Amino acid sequence: MRRALPPLRALPGAARPPRLPAPRGMCGRPAERSGHSALSVLPSFGFLFDIDGVLVRGRTPIPAARTAFQKLVNPQGQFLVPVVFVTNAGNCLRQDKAEQLSHLLGVPISQDQVMMSHSPLRMFKRYHEKCVLVSGQGPLLDIAQDLGFCQPITIDTLREKRPLLDAVDHDRRPKVLSPSAVELPKIEAVVLFGEPVRWETSLQLIIDVLLTRGYPGNPYEQESYPHIPVLACNMDLMWVAEAQSPRFGHGTFMVCLENIYKKITGKELKYEALMGKPSRLTYQYAEHLIRAQALQRSWEQPIHTLYAVGDNLMTDVYGANLYDRYLRESCGLGLQARLPARGRGPATLPQDLEVALGWQKELAAAAAARCRSVLVCTGVYSPDGAAPAARSAFHGHRDFSCDPALLRPHHVVPDVDAAVDLVFQLENFAPR
Amino acid sequence: MRRALPPLRALPGAARPPRLPAPRGMCGRPAERSGHSALSVLPSFGFLFDIDGVLVRGRTPIPAARTAFQKLVNPQGQFLVPVVFVTNAGNCLRQDKAEQLSHLLGVPISQDQVMMSHSPLRMFKRYHEKCVLVSGQGPLLDIAQDLGFCQPITIDTLREKRPLLDAVDHDRRPKVLSPSAVELPKIEAVVLFGEPVRWETSLQLIIDVLLTRGYPGNPYEQESYPHIPVLACNMDLMWVAEAQSPRFGHGTFMVCLENIYKKITGKELKYEALMGKPSRLTYQYAEHLIRAQALQRSWEQPIHTLYAVGDNLMTDVYGANLYDRYLRESCGLGLQARLPARGRGPATLPQDLEVALGWQKELAAAAAARCRSVLVCTGVYSPDGAAPAARSAFHGHRDFSCDPALLRPHHVVPDVDAAVDLVFQLENFAPR
Numbered sequence: 029m030r031r032a033l034p035p036l037r038a039l040p041g042a043a044r045p046p047r048l049p050a051p052r053g054m055c056g057r058p059a060e061r062s063g064h065s066a067l068s069v070l071p072s073f074g075f076l077f078d079i080d081g082v083l084v085r086g087r088t089p090i091p092a093a094r095t096a097f098q099k100l101v102n103p104q105g106q107f108l109v110p111v112v113f114v115t116n117a118g119n120c121l122r123q124d125k126a127e128q129l130s131h132l133l134g135v136p137i138s139q140d141q142v143m144m145s146h147s148p149l150r151m152f153k154r155y156h157e158k159c160v161l162v163s164g165q166g167p168l169l170d171i172a173q174d175l176g177f178c179q180p181i182t183i184d185t186l187r188e189k190r191p192l193l194d195a196v197d198h199d200r201r202p203k204v205l206s207p208s209a210v211e212l213p214k215i216e217a218v219v220l221f222g223e224p225v226r227w228e229t230s231l232q233l234i235i236d237v238l239l240t241r242g243y244p245g246n247p248y249e250q251e252s253y254p255h256i257p258v259l260a261c262n263m264d265l266m267w268v269a270e271a272q273s274p275r276f277g278h279g280t281f282m283v284c285l286e287n288i289y290k291k292i293t294g295k296e297l298k299y300e301a302l303m304g305k306p307s308r309l310t311y312q313y314a315e316h317l318i319r320a321q322a323l324q325r326s327w328e329q330p331i332h333t334l335y336a337v338g339d340n341l342m343t344d345v346y347g348a349n350l351y352d353r354y355l356r357e358s359c360g361l362g363l364q365a366r367l368p369a370r371g372r373g374p375a376t377l378p379q380d381l382e383v384a385l386g387w388q389k390e391l392a393a394a395a396a397a398r399c400r401s402v403l404v405c406t407g408v409y410s411p412d413g414a415a416p417a418a419r420s421a422f423h424g425h426r427d428f429s430c431d432p433a434l435l436r437p438h439h440v441v442p443d444v445d446a447a448v449d450l451v452f453q454l455e456n457f458a459p460r
Numbered sequence: 461m462r463r464a465l466p467p468l469r470a471l472p473g474a475a476r477p478p479r480l481p482a483p484r485g486m487c488g489r490p491a492e493r494s495g496h497s498a499l500s501v502l503p504s505f506g507f508l509f510d511i512d513g514v515l516v517r518g519r520t521p522i523p524a525a526r527t528a529f530q531k532l533v534n535p536q537g538q539f540l541v542p543v544v545f546v547t548n549a550g551n552c553l554r555q556d557k558a559e560q561l562s563h564l565l566g567v568p569i570s571q572d573q574v575m576m577s578h579s580p581l582r583m584f585k586r587y588h589e590k591c592v593l594v595s596g597q598g599p600l601l602d603i604a605q606d607l608g609f610c611q612p613i614t615i616d617t618l619r620e621k622r623p624l625l626d627a628v629d630h631d632r633r634p635k636v637l638s639p640s641a642v643e644l645p646k647i648e649a650v651v652l653f654g655e656p657v658r659w660e661t662s663l664q665l666i667i668d669v670l671l672t673r674g675y676p677g678n679p680y681e682q683e684s685y686p687h688i689p690v691l692a693c694n695m696d697l698m699w700v701a702e703a704q705s706p707r708f709g710h711g712t713f714m715v716c717l718e719n720i721y722k723k724i725t726g727k728e729l730k731y732e733a734l735m736g737k738p739s740r741l742t743y744q745y746a747e748h749l750i751r752a753q754a755l756q757r758s759w760e761q762p763i764h765t766l767y768a769v770g771d772n773l774m775t776d777v778y779g780a781n782l783y784d785r786y787l788r789e790s791c792g793l794g795l796q797a798r799l800p801a802r803g804r805g806p807a808t809l810p811q812d813l814e815v816a817l818g819w820q821k822e823l824a825a826a827a828a829a830r831c832r833s834v835l836v837c838t839g840v841y842s843p844d845g846a847a848p849a850a851r852s853a854f855h856g857h858r859d860f861s862c863d864p865a866l867l868r869p870h871h872v873v874p875d876v877d878a879a880v881d882l883v884f885q886l887e888n889f890a891p892r
Contacts, residue, residue, distance in 0.1 A: 086627065086633070192701065195707040196659075198597055201518070225628065226660075227716075228658075231716075232707065235708075240705075247704045248706075270627075273668065273672075273678075275627040276660060283720055284663075284716040286719075287715050288708075288712055288716065291697065291855070292853060292855070294854075421722075421724060421725055
């Protein structure tokens with residue numbers, strides 16, 4: 029059953045956000061703590077922090093981030109609450125991202141606190157032994173191998189092996205035409221890690237792979253539908269860097285790919301899986317990491333509330349609210365209701381159901397009661413801009429419905445420091 | 461009134477194409493000559509040759525081309541019939557293209573025989589004094605200035621002046637963030653010459669220009685619609701190079717631009733003008749060049765038939781048939797009926813009507829009676845592939861309707877040499 033989300037609680041710029049309504053019991057777990065007079069010293073909540081637009085803009089740190097993180101650690105640099113960084117970025121290893129964050133925030137961050145958009149690919153074991161084409165930037169082969177893929181092939185390598193395919197850039201066309209084609213194994217899936225460079229090259233080669241059933245260089249087949257599986261991480265249409273308007277993200281690249289495919293074939297490009305916010309898989313995995321931290325620190329109180337702090341209505345807010353709806357709808361129901369149903373969308377992985385089952389069983393058994401969305405105004409979202417409902421365009425991915433209720437954040441605050449203050453207040457949290 | 465085109469006459473691979481039906485009088489001009497017993501020595505017809513897929517595949521000459529052109533010139537290398545090369549390419553000056561063709565075909569080609577997709581931009585004088593953003597490859601500034609533009613600015617220059625805008629490629633982001641913005645004049649139009657390289661950069665900067673009313677670097681405006689004018693040359697979705705399947709053309713880039721614009725704004729990108737085949741403007745200009753050649757050679761017979769030889773159903777065949785329909789529909793009608801009507805499509809240039817009027821008046825007064833499409837099988841079209849009607853996808857531009865009648869060529873021949881033989885036979889042409 030669909031339930032309307034509560035209306036916007038705090039307006040941007042408000043010095044002190046108003047309190048949430050009186051607490052109510054949920055799913056047999058502890059009642060909400062806001063409004064309680066007793067102060068908590070152990071956390072029963074955790075933070076999911078977005079990075080771009082919350083902690084940094086491009087490479088520039090957002091000043092509120094350091095202030096906020098000073099409140100989240102004790103003098104020894106240990107976190108006082110479980111914290112996971114949930115980023116849709118996919119262009120580096122999580123160890124590298126953890127190091128960047130440690131430097132940026134001035135507190136030590138471990139790789140177990142970092143979740144990249146591609147992290148759930150570890151579960152797609154049926155592709156791990158196969159030859160997969162990977163698209164994106166950064167150390168793609170390292171990332172793919174770290175996730176378990178044994179035979180990844182990059183766009184650049186494919187381009188070298190099939191030099192006639194990439195014909196857009198006149199200066200990069202081969203000077204000598206070699207008639208002998210180098211042998212290549214069949215490509216059995218395409219993995220889109222993130223936005224690549226030279227989009228014309230990636231778009232052309234991916235289309236070639238899809239229209240030849242994995243044998244790029246061969247003539248296009250009329251009957252190549254359904255195409256070989258495409259798994260995509262990070263659907264962000266835009267993100268915020270130093271420029272005054274949002275910049276293209278991987279979602280924009282996907283718009284190109286989907287529409288070229290449709291123009292050429294007349295058919296829809298289909299995704300075997302879509303990962304990264306706002307997909308549910310992402311939040312389940314993030315919650316798993318939160319719980320692992322609590323366990324490691326011997327915080328025995330159950331984690332009943334997740335606070336997802338982000339700047340993007342379509343990823344952070346929509347995703348947190350979608351997960352919140354899922355938690356509420358499955359609240360009190362059996363495990364079966366928490367498991368993915370066949371055909372409920374790309375993130376339900378019909379072919380990987382058995383693999384997913386084992387993984388989700390564990391998570392579902394320990395699921396939180398709710399996930400609250402906290403929107404900051406330091407990134408994509410601007411309180412001066414048009415309200416999402418007033419906009420005519422839906423910036424979410426093609427395969428996610430535009431549900432206006434899911435675009436309404438539980439809280440709006442000026443920045444991440446205000447988000448931490450708000451949550452501590454709501455939770456009556458006073459760490460020693 | 462719409463008339464159905466005659467059915468396919470000659471099948472690919474046929475050694476000797478069957479004759480056309482018995483001639484009939486048209487518009488008071490000479491009756492069709494096929495079937496006549498007297499041989500002509502002076503041409504009353506002209507050729508419009510496509511280049512890619514007809515004369516070359518990528519950089520590789522198609523053998524039939526040299527043979528064909530030996531039949532088209534006398535021993536002194538002078539053409540025996542008017543010939544114009546009508547290419548949708550737009551990445552070089554016509555002088556350079558003429559030199560390439562001379563070398564390729566072994567006969568001297570003058571620049572007056574070459575029509576590029578951007579040639580009609582000479583008529584858009586209202587933009588010539590303004591600052592326009594140009595996108596494409598090759599000597600863009602030379603091309604733009606040769607066409608009359610006084611203040612063209614390239615994507616690369618804009619990128620240098622506004623270094624924060626192009627954020628996709630991590631390695632090309634500016635190392636030092638300079639706070640001072642370099643002054644730039646307002647950009648008043650975008651001219652798309654052809655497919656650029658690094659599509660992400662061009663797409664991002666063009667979108668920025670459109671969403672800021674010509675002041676890229678400023679925040680996006682909610683009310684930036686209708687956007688500043690966009691003029692596009694060459695709508696080819698794909699073209700044929702050495703690879704076994706067609707490669708992306710400028711039309712594919714335009715698919716990306718149109719769909720990103722729509723995804724971000726919820727509105728349609730609009731073109732002030734679309735040039736290149738299959739637009740009518742292109743064929744009118746080509747006919748003008750044909751007529752100029754005949755005049756120069758003192759061939760006094762009117763040119764009543766144009767034979768458009770190409771490999772692409774959506775550009776060469778559709779365009780020739782569309783022009784043929786236009787010639788037939790306006791046949792016997794006054795000049796007014798041959799002039800562009802407001803609102804009949806992007807190539808009718810409502811704002812430039814007065815300019816266009818003067819230009820088209822001259823052409824319309826001397827228009828040919830018909831334009832016959834001749835499809836060759838050395839390029840995009842493959843007789844083994846699915847018939848266009850059987851395909852579910854329409855490969856023409858978004859703004860052109862999918863009229864199956866316009867996709868049926870008047871003739872299909874194996875290659876350009878067979879095309880020349882066929883036309884000589886149809887016209888009973890026997891040059892001395």
